[in-house]
Amino acid sequence: MIKQLTLLSLVASTILASDSMQVDTITVKGRSISTNIKEVSKEEIKSADLAEALSKSVPSISLVRRSGIANDIILRGQKKDNINILIDGAKIYGACPNRMDPPTSHVLTNNIENIEIQEGPFDVESFGTLSGIVKINTKKPSTETAGDVNVNIGSFGYRKASATISGGTDRIRVLLSASTENGEQYEDGNGRTLAEQTKLNAPKAQDFYQTQYENMDAFEKKSFMGKIYIDLTDNQELKLSYTANRSDNILYPNSKMDALYDDSDLFNTTYIVKNLATYSKELSLNYYYSDVEHPMSTKYRDWQKNPMAKGFMTNALDSTISGVKIKNSFDLNEFNILVGLDASTRNWDGTYLMNGVKNIGKSVEDVDTKNRAIFTTISKEYDNVNIEFGARYDNTDIDTKGIAQDNDYNSLSANLFGTYKTDNTTEYFAGIGRASRVPDARELYFTSMLKTVVGTPNLDETYNTEFDFGVNKKYENATLKAKVFYSMLSDYIVYNSSKTINAFENVDADIYGVELSGLYLLSDTLTLDYAMSYQRGKKDNALVGQTDRDLAEIPPLKANLSLGYEPTEQDTLSLNLVAVDSWDTYDADNGEQELSGFAIFNARYNRDLSHGFDITLGIDNIFDRTYAISNTYKDLTLITTGTAVDDVMLLNEPGRYLYANLSYKF
Numbered sequence: 001m002i003k004q005l006t007l008l009s010l011v012a013s014t015i016l017a018s019d020s021m022q023v024d025t026i027t028v029k030g031r032s033i034s035t036n037i038k039e040v041s042k043e044e045i046k047s048a049d050l051a052e053a054l055s056k057s058v059p060s061i062s063l064v065r066r067s068g069i070a071n072d073i074i075l076r077g078q079k080k081d082n083i084n085i086l087i088d089g090a091k092i093y094g095a096c097p098n099r100m101d102p103p104t105s106h107v108l109t110n111n112i113e114n115i116e117i118q119e120g121p122f123d124v125e126s127f128g129t130l131s132g133i134v135k136i137n138t139k140k141p142s143t144e145t146a147g148d149v150n151v152n153i154g155s156f157g158y159r160k161a162s163a164t165i166s167g168g169t170d171r172i173r174v175l176l177s178a179s180t181e182n183g184e185q186y187e188d189g190n191g192r193t194l195a196e197q198t199k200l201n202a203p204k205a206q207d208f209y210q211t212q213y214e215n216m217d218a219f220e221k222k223s224f225m226g227k228i229y230i231d232l233t234d235n236q237e238l239k240l241s242y243t244a245n246r247s248d249n250i251l252y253p254n255s256k257m258d259a260l261y262d263d264s265d266l267f268n269t270t271y272i273v274k275n276l277a278t279y280s281k282e283l284s285l286n287y288y289y290s291d292v293e294h295p296m297s298t299k300y301r302d303w304q305k306n307p308m309a310k311g312f313m314t315n316a317l318d319s320t321i322s323g324v325k326i327k328n329s330f331d332l333n334e335f336n337i338l339v340g341l342d343a344s345t346r347n348w349d350g351t352y353l354m355n356g357v358k359n360i361g362k363s364v365e366d367v368d369t370k371n372r373a374i375f376t377t378i379s380k381e382y383d384n385v386n387i388e389f390g391a392r393y394d395n396t397d398i399d400t401k402g403i404a405q406d407n408d409y410n411s412l413s414a415n416l417f418g419t420y421k422t423d424n425t426t427e428y429f430a431g432i433g434r435a436s437r438v439p440d441a442r443e444l445y446f447t448s449m450l451k452t453v454v455g456t457p458n459l460d461e462t463y464n465t466e467f468d469f470g471v472n473k474k475y476e477n478a479t480l481k482a483k484v485f486y487s488m489l490s491d492y493i494v495y496n497s498s499k500t501i502n503a504f505e506n507v508d509a510d511i512y513g514v515e516l517s518g519l520y521l522l523s524d525t526l527t528l529d530y531a532m533s534y535q536r537g538k539k540d541n542a543l544v545g546q547t548d549r550d551l552a553e554i555p556p557l558k559a560n561l562s563l564g565y566e567p568t569e570q571d572t573l574s575l576n577l578v579a580v581d582s583w584d585t586y587d588a589d590n591g592e593q594e595l596s597g598f599a600i601f602n603a604r605y606n607r608d609l610s611h612g613f614d615i616t617l618g619i620d621n622i623f624d625r626t627y628a629i630s631n632t633y634k635d636l637t638l639i640t641t642g643t644a645v646d647d648v649m650l651l652n653e654p655g656r657y658l659y660a661n662l663s664y665k666f
Helices: 002-016 050-055 194-201 441-445
Strands: 032-038 063-065 072-075 083-087 110-118 132-138 146-154 156-168 172-183 218-231 238-251 258-277 281-296 313-332 335-354 358-384 386-402 407-421 426-437 462-474 478-495 504-521 526-539 558-565 571-580 598-610 613-620 655-664
Touching: 032 050, 050 063, 050 072, 050 110, 072 132, 313 358, 358 441, 386 426, 386 441
Parallel strands: 083 132
Antiparallel strands: 032 110, 063 072, 110 132, 146 156, 146 655, 156 172, 172 218, 218 238, 238 258, 258 281, 281 313, 313 335, 335 358, 358 386, 386 407, 407 426, 426 462, 462 478, 478 504, 504 526, 526 558, 558 571, 571 598, 598 613, 613 655
């Protein structure tokens, strides 16, 4: 069935590309390689989990299921520091070495206005854009008094309430937003809760949840966001913002620990002055600071059944980053030029505790990653052609308080990107780019509870040299966007589970893929949206002590079809199909396993009730399928099942999920 659905998607794409259709004007904003998701807070009301929203909206993004919330993403077969994630231009890094708190978990969908995803190494303004960048833009304050209130309920005891209010004058504008949500343990298609999935798969009783915790909620989360925008003069603006997230008791059933809490604070300040001088059309200064506290623990597990245990273990971690960026843009002989300076300091520190108190060793030995960079972009339009060149030079020092070696890295990144419009309906785009990212503190220095040095202190930085090509096409009643890419990774950082120490190593590898997306207007009231993504990845050589050359975390073929029906201006009905092929090409030497393909149907109905009220009803996984979307790469510390075939515990996705959201806007 999966292959038939995929064939249907390909046939639909071919039909849409037929020359028999009428032509109209095409308008493309920003780089053609980018994907823009608008009105996120309005559309993504099922939950506040950004990772899940991204995986539904972008074909090249796949979900990494870790829990009921706070999940991670894979972009074009790469994740963690290979993806750059910015929140209003600021960076935030999770503190957990096991990716329980990725950057996407520190911003909620109800606070997001729009998201721009730019795939490939084509950004030079931010440190470490290897496979792509996700730019998250949150809501802005308005001059008029306005706001919204949302109440959401769903299966498995999900409850969420959020409110936003904004207003001000032409001079000063303020926005305040707050939310609270919690959820019980979801059940998979077989009716098993998170704790029951663990008990079924974990061979050691020490990994089971204790009886008093077997039915505890899966998570509780509160957030606050405040913004003040001040127009100092006609050409000067000051933007101040603060975001706080407080999460408690988050269960991670296929990990050996859960999060006692996960707290983050993000401060962001931007000063902008326009038309300052001939060579300063816009000058901006941005300063940000973020802090994440994340203690993960065996407190809720039957850890006392471990014969060596003297209580529960906690890995208490803290991650901070502060950064400043200065950018100046100006025009020179019809060229648009941007120059900038970028600097940041990231600190990562972790300590093992016994019974939440006694210090029994370090997991991450107080590591500072200090980056300093200069960058520029130069662009010019020639009638139907646009050319943009970008370059960045980085100097990065990584210093540890431990006994391992410090590291220093220097790199030059550059890219050339162009678009060509053959007519008002067709645009071709192509680019070649090279970018790098340095190893993080976990890959360099991480030490396990057993005092095993998992990190490899002498890792080289990773380079990505990539070619991208694509086309945008618009017809009278349809659109088509097609992209292909080929990525050559030098010194790519991977995990080698055959090693007992220094498990991370560099290897050369290649990733290539194709993406299709677009829509077809079947009638005035009926619309078909479609998307497809396919990637493959190979190491040039197998890792030390291994034979498998398949690259880990390369998701299988994925197709999305969505049928939208709008019988009236007040009513919208959609039926969505997500089809994923079997994951039968995988890195078996490092814990991955074959996953069955699946096809999931979702439905949603929305009605405008007038007077500012709006209601949405939805159902996901209509046929209550049991399936897993995330593989088991041993780069994460997961529960091992003890069997020869499935060595690492899979975590199933939620079963049938019903939800309702009532919104009021004023």
